[in-house]
Amino acid sequence: MEPVHHELAGEPTFAPMIQIEMEIKTFVSAWRHCDYVSTYMARMISQNRSDSVRHSNLFSSAFNELLEVAFRSRHGDGELACRVSRHGATDRIELTFPCVPEERQFYEEAMSQATGTEARERYLNSVSGDLAPSREIVLLELAVDYNAILRVEEADGNAIRLVVDLPLEGLRH
Amino acid sequence: MSPYDLLPRFKAQYDANNQEFSISGVVRPQAIDELGPSIALLRGAIDRVRGVLYVNVRRLTQMNNAAFHAFSRIIIDACRARPDLKFVVITSSVVGWTSRKFGRLSGIEPNITIEEYDSEFYPGQGFLEEGGFVPILRSQTKMTWRHERAILPRHGMRQGIVMADICCGIGDFAVLVQKEFQPARIVALDHSKSSLDYARQVMREFDIRGIEYTYGDASEMLLDEAQFDLVTCRHSLQIFNRPELILKELYRVCKPGGRVYITNEKNSHCLGEPRAESIRWTYNEVAKLFGHFEMDVELGPKSRRYLMEAGFEDIRVETFMVTNLDGDPQDFADIIAAWADVYAGEMATRRGDGPEFVARFRQGFQDHIFAALHPKGYAGWPIWVASGRRPQ
Numbered sequence A: 001m002e003p004v005h006h007e008l009a010g011e012p013t014f015a016p017m018i019q020i021e022m023e024i025k026t027f028v029s030a031w032r033h034c035d036y037v038s039t040y041m042a043r044m045i046s047q048n049r050s051d052s053v054r055h056s057n058l059f060s061s062a063f064n065e066l067l068e069v070a071f072r073s074r075h076g077d078g079e080l081a082c083r084v085s086r087h088g089a090t091d092r093i094e095l096t097f098p099c100v101p102e103e104r105q106f107y108e109e110a111m112s113q114a115t116g117t118e119a120r121e122r123y124l125n126s127v128s129g130d131l132a133p134s135r136e137i138v139l140l141e142l143a144v145d146y147n148a149i150l151r152v153e154e155a156d157g158n159a160i161r162l163v164v165d166l167p168l169e170g171l172r173h
Numbered sequence B: 001m002s003p004y005d006l007l008p009r010f011k012a013q014y015d016a017n018n019q020e021f022s023i024s025g026v027v028r029p030q031a032i033d034e035l036g037p038s039i040a041l042l043r044g045a046i047d048r049v050r051g052v053l054y055v056n057v058r059r060l061t062q063m064n065n066a067a068f069h070a071f072s073r074i075i076i077d078a079c080r081a082r083p084d085l086k087f088v089v090i091t092s093s094v095v096g097w098t099s100r101k102f103g104r105l106s107g108i109e110p111n112i113t114i115e116e117y118d119s120e121f122y123p124g125q126g127f128l129e130e131g132g133f134v135p136i137l138r139s140q141t142k143m144t145w146r147h148e149r150a151i152l153p154r155h156g157m158r159q160g161i162v163m164a165d166i167c168c169g170i171g172d173f174a175v176l177v178q179k180e181f182q183p184a185r186i187v188a189l190d191h192s193k194s195s196l197d198y199a200r201q202v203m204r205e206f207d208i209r210g211i212e213y214t215y216g217d218a219s220e221m222l223l224d225e226a227q228f229d230l231v232t233c234r235h236s237l238q239i240f241n242r243p244e245l246i247l248k249e250l251y252r253v254c255k256p257g258g259r260v261y262i263t264n265e266k267n268s269h270c271l272g273e274p275r276a277e278s279i280r281w282t283y284n285e286v287a288k289l290f291g292h293f294e295m296d297v298e299l300g301p302k303s304r305r306y307l308m309e310a311g312f313e314d315i316r317v318e319t320f321m322v323t324n325l326d327g328d329p330q331d332f333a334d335i336i337a338a339w340a341d342v343y344a345g346e347m348a349t350r351r352g353d354g355p356e357f358v359a360r361f362r363q364g365f366q367d368h369i370f371a372a373l374h375p376k377g378y379a380g381w382p383i384w385v386a387s388g389r390r391p392q
């Protein structure tokens, strides 16, 4: 087994790359905003990756799923904020949006399961299952197909923050 | 409605002759109903085929989980209902997530297999993507650059433009352009990973900025439409058995009003004095040899027609001749020696040529080198440059 390295000084520093904000009402007014935002941000942050075009395609693919999940949440008023920062080969997406308490609980559970060892098997079962993929499965897929690491953070007000670390630069297909 | 809504974002087709269902573009529906016609098409295809249904997703750039699940379900259900049916999903190694995601399906149903299609694009691929060509390309670019640096401004090259070099090889041309013309951005695409690795290493070592190397397939690029002022594609249309498909892509990524610039050869027109006859014979044979592998190294003078047929306007064509008088004659001789190595070596062997033919074939190259290095000799390699403007 590989030894596990812990950063001595705690969290590595992620350098901010880009951030956009909009009213959540505006965001959910049209489904294609997910596609717009993911495509635009992917293009902006990929320019200095070793293969910008492919990185952008992969990043957009993962980020769009996350935005679709946020789109389908039940939320109150407030802002949606997307922030991308970088540490080496890993890009971190932080998606902050207002949400009702039950939703918060849902995300906490979903995120913890996405990190579990059975994640892969559950994902496979869902592909062969009858139901359209739930939001939980979509998050699971990020872990399974993109090696993403997911967690939930508290945010100010009635907001929640999904933090997704995507090691796309190192992902080999 | 914004123009965005009017653009078809994806396309599904069924080709009954090849039993192939293909879906391409960006498939990110909110609700599955939006996929209705495509799903009906896939179901219809499944009902009609026998044996194997090919599901071609190599031009699929994006597909969300909702859509993926909808299509997967139909395929998985069909496997269960009809054990006689096999599915072959054709993905592209260029679109990173497709092989992974569709690959899962073969773990669920053994009758589903996944093939990455781009291991074989065109018949001559083996020769060109392997290491053997690198030294050839290197000396070629050094020789052609002397001419092209003066020619390029007549075909839309200027400072500050956004450009792409498609089939960039080891990237020498992009680097030279970057230094000489300082475009704002260069995207350089090739399908040889080893060439790109090499190009990236050069970029790091010489601290060159502004070039983005990307792995891709020139006939199906991930690049967005209408984004480049100038798209160059050098010595490459001639290696594809269907150059018009590549041109279509070059057109697509070029901005309206921007230009596409191509260079190609007509190998049978390589010449030299003395020993003209032997040289001419050999280069005629070069053209036939490439023809055997479905590559048209006689394409140069056909550039005008190809550009017109692809829809370009304001077409400009010119030629230049790389000769032994351009700097050091030894450079010219080195190119010929490298050609002789590959053409009279691996390629002739693969075609099954006998020793007698190969000896005579080689002699022509030797005579060309002789002409190049002869104090009173002259040796030439003609190149056709052509460019066209994408209409506004």
Ligand SMILES: C[S@@+](CC[C@H](N)C(=O)[O-])C[C@H]1O[C@@H](n2cnc3c(N)ncnc32)[C@H](O)[C@@H]1O
Pocket: B121, B128, B129, B137, B138, B140, B141, B166, B167, B168, B169, B170, B173, B189, B190, B191, B192, B195, B216, B217, B218, B219, B233, B234, B235, B236, B239
């Ligand atoms: C004859 S070389 C020309 C290279 C370069 N433009 C030059 O002039 O030195 C052809 C190049 O096309 C690349 N190539 C072949 N098939 C390709 C494809 N489908 N997509 C992108 N590049 C391809 C090869 O890897 C090779 O680098």
